[in-house]
Amino acid sequence: MSIILSIIYLIATVTFIVGLKKLGHPDSAKSGNLTAAAGMGLAIVGTIFIHDLQVPTIIYVLIGIAILLGAIIGWFIAIKVEMTKMPELVSLFNGFGGASAALIGIVEFGNSDIKTTSATIVATILSAIVIGAITFSGSLMAWGKLNGSVKSIIKIPQYNIINNLVIIAIVVLAAFVVVENIDSQILLYSLLFAGLVYGVLFVMPIGGADMPVVISLLNSLTGIAAAITGILYDNMVMLVGGILVGSAGIILTVAMCKAMNRTLLSVIFGSFTASAGPEGTNKALGSIKSTTASDTAIIMNYATNVIIVPGYGLAVAQAQHVAHELEELLVAKGVNVKYAIHPVAGRMPGHMNVLLAESNVDYSMLVEMEDINPQFNNADVVLVVGANDVVNPAAHNDPSSPIYGMPILDVENAKHVVVNKRSMKAGYAGIENELFYNAKTSMLFGDAKSVLADLVSEIKNM
Amino acid sequence: MKELIEFISNNLQIVYIIILAIFVGIEVIKSIPAVLHTPLMSGANALSGVVIVGAILVMLHSNPTDYLALGLGFTAVVLGILNVVGGFAVTNRMLEMFKKKK
Structure with missing residues (x-):
């Protein structure tokens, strides 16, 4: 490999590290992203032009077309998509990366004379194919689930047995090819197929609040697939x-699990969904009190401190702009307004911040859980918009609850709690929330967007 | 097993690089505010598109008459660049929103 290309790769690698580092700080995040992107561009251009191969022009033309095509589509999707659709988009892009790795593996399997190739290289090729296939089908499955085209949680009988059989099949097939040096296309495609099936099975039983964890994990796996292909080409x-x-993906995954008080294993094996009891087992939690937009508007209008707790429902209803309108209106009336951000509120960690930033909410009004929790004592009104499990006191006081131990927002310390929900249906965890039966709590039923719009017009008229 | 040991001793540098890179990845990501989790995940996702380099190598090495390899390589390049461009563009769009408003 030419020394110039090696230096280009070295520079690109450094930009990746610096870029990731900068992405971790609010002020430098944007330049970090651009730094890494520039490094990537450099690596791509260098790879195409700096080599000592005799490459016919047609190949260059094809590479050019492929890059132009993919770049235009990618750019177009990225610019067009709504901010609430972010998680599924990340998942989709991630699937493409995985597919790319699997395809490379397939070509390399065809190109190498497997009978004489060292077992380690064969194993490397096969792992690229299998991991690439798993991330591809898994990410597409996650994408389908998040955009609602695949039913959220699918339970199939004997899931564990089937799952284990597929894993065993993958390992045995791969080991067979590696050890016996068998150059068989049929075995190769069976392996690819088994990887695809496993990706689907892997994501199938996982749902709801666990989806971000899965996406992060799949993202990490794509990285590993890329690294494996890197070994293949000795490409730094x-x-x-x-x-x-x-x-980095694994660390992020673990951080997300921690925020939900779940272990990675319990996410993967879906014990969350399994332990959730049947819905509607209302065990004498008391009665709920529902309220109207005008009553809520009054108490908010005359409050000193209001805390808004945005959740998944706000994201789904795309109510971030009207939430900002409400907040501006209250601030104009002299009310002290803050947003309480639970680390896993929304559909992805940090998703609420992105959404609220989109509607121009001042960065300083978003307060993270540790900092806002002591402030609930002083809050006159807490408005919970489409959040459920992240404000469920069972996490503190019910050891039998599946979310017991998860850090939550202590909204029950406020003077009044108004909860906006579409219905009394339980949240992701499928468990009752005693907060709703608290004497201080009033329920404000309806779609987040229209309810907030009602509040805005009521307060305007005061 | 013998093969594996042989591989490790022949590629000791790679083994070192892998281990060090793992720690760099962990250190770089450690203690990131939750605000940035989504953009970070998206940025890391764009980086995993580095697999495009391999896809380009596949195309450069393939014979112009080997339509299967060329077709697969072509698809791999399209998907890889989708991952890269889409990933960085979307991350940029998210971060744009965090810009301080006056």
Whole structure:
């Protein structure tokens, strides 16, 4: 490999590390992203033009077309998509990366003379194919679930047995090819197929609040697939870039699990959904009190401190703009307004921040859980918009609850709690929320967007 | 097993690089505010598109008459660049919103 290309790869690798580092700080995040993107561009251009191969022009033309095509489509999707659709988009892009790795593996399997290739290289090729296939089908499944085209949680009988059989099949098939040096296309495609099936099975039983964890995990796996292909080509930028994404992805995954008080294993094996009892087992929690937009508007209008707790329902209803309108109106009336951000509120960690930033909410009004919790004592009104499990006191006081131990927003310390929900249906965890039966709580039923719009017009008229 | 040991001893540098890169990844991500989790995930996702480099290599090495390899390579390049461009563009769009408003 030419020294110039090696230096280009070295520079690109450094931009990846610096870029990731900068992405971790609000002030430098944007330049971090651009830094990494520039490095990636450099690596791509260098790969195309700097080599000592005799490459016919037609190949260059094809590469050019492929890059133009993919770049235009990617750019178009990225610019067009709504901010609430972010999680499924990340998942979709991630699936493409995985597919790319699997395809590379397939070509390399065809190109190498498997009978004479060292077992380690064969194993590397096969792992690229299998991991790529798993991330591809898994990410597409996650994408389908998040955009609602696949039913959220699918239970199939004997799931564990089928799942284990597929894993065993993958390992046995792969080991067979590696150990016996068998150059068989049929075995190769069976392996690819088994990987695809496993990806679907892997994501199938996971749903709801666990989806971000899965996406992060799949993202990490794509990094590993890229690193494996890097080993294949002895290519440092792929190797280091892939490993970076792999390890950073795992850390992010673990951080998300921690925020929900779940272990990675329980997410993967879906014990959350299994332990949730049947819905509607109202065990004498008391009665609920429902309220109207005008009553809520009055108490908010005359409050000193109001805290808004945005959740998944706000994201789904796309109510972030009207939430901002309400907040501006209250601030203009001299009310002190803050947003309480639970780390896993919304559909992805940090999703609420992105959404609220989109509607121009001042960054300083978003307060993270640890900082806002002591302030609930002083709050006159807490308005919970489409959040459920992140404000469920069972996390504190019911050891039998599946969410017991999860850090929550202590909204029950406020003087009044108004909860906006569409109905009394339980949240993701499928468990009752005693907050709704609290004497201080009033329920304000309806779609988040229209309810907030009602509040805005009521307060305007005061 | 013998093969594996042979591989490790022949590629000791790679093994070192992998281990160090793992730690760099962990350190770089540690203690990130939750605000940035989504953009970070999206940015890391764009980085995993580095697999495009491999896809380009596949195309450069393939014979112009080997339509299967060329077709697969072509698809791999399209998907890889989708991951890269889409990932960075969407991350940029998210971060644009965090810009301080006056």
